[in-house]
Amino acid sequence: MTIAWGGICCSEPPCVSISLRKATYTYGNIIERKAFTLSVPSQKQAACADYFGMASGRTENKFEKAGITPVKATLVDAPYPEEFTMALECELMKHHELGLHTLFVGKILDVKVDEAVLNDKGEPDINKVDPFVFTPFSGGYYSIGSFVGKGFSIGRGLCC
Numbered sequence: 001m002t003i004a005w006g007g008i009c010c011s012e013p014p015c016v017s018i019s020l021r022k023a024t025y026t027y028g029n030i031i032e033r034k035a036f037t038l039s040v041p042s043q044k045q046a047a048c049a050d051y052f053g054m055a056s057g058r059t060e061n062k063f064e065k066a067g068i069t070p071v072k073a074t075l076v077d078a079p080y081p082e083e084f085t086m087a088l089e090c091e092l093m094k095h096h097e098l099g100l101h102t103l104f105v106g107k108i109l110d111v112k113v114d115e116a117v118l119n120d121k122g123e124p125d126i127n128k129v130d131p132f133v134f135t136p137f138s139g140g141y142y143s144i145g146s147f148v149g150k151g152f153s154i155g156r157g158l159c160c
């Protein structure tokens, strides 16, 4: 399924959080397998991500319909899409009912990244990963845009 409500939530151990409605098919799978994978689609894969966010795995094989190959994760019992360049394998650490959404916290056990999107230091290059963001207000998908400045650096002049 497609997730907008998510992100990194701990550095040590490295964790991600995602928030899901109970009504989704994915919700039950995560509870049962105590695991999930998280992948980052590129802008070229936006229509595929949009489709994964409208159809349900309860009634159709989304991988097959979108022409995406499911690969069995190495360390957890969950599939990830081969064609997406980044995949995190996560073990469910905690979940917490918030209201309409349930917050799932996954401990990242492995990160798989296509060599094609790495820079010369072996780190993911944002321009090559080519991710995009979703804004719930307009309902639009937007590219990340250009370099703004260096983190933990451009604000230094304001520090006491």
Ligand SMILES: Cc1cc2nc3c(=O)[nH]c(=O)nc-3n(C[C@H](O)[C@H](O)[C@H](O)COP(=O)(O)O)c2cc1C
Binding pocket: 001, 002, 003, 004, 005, 006, 019, 020, 021, 023, 024, 025, 026, 027, 049, 050, 052, 053, 054, 055, 056, 057, 058, 101, 134
């Ligand atoms: C851009 C986008 C973002 C979404 N974000 C979330 C989200 O953060 N949490 C959620 O529960 N559903 C979200 N959805 C809806 C689910 O992806 C959708 O209900 C999906 O069909 C569930 O699939 P499943 O039944 O196979 O699990 C989003 C959908 C789109 C298109």
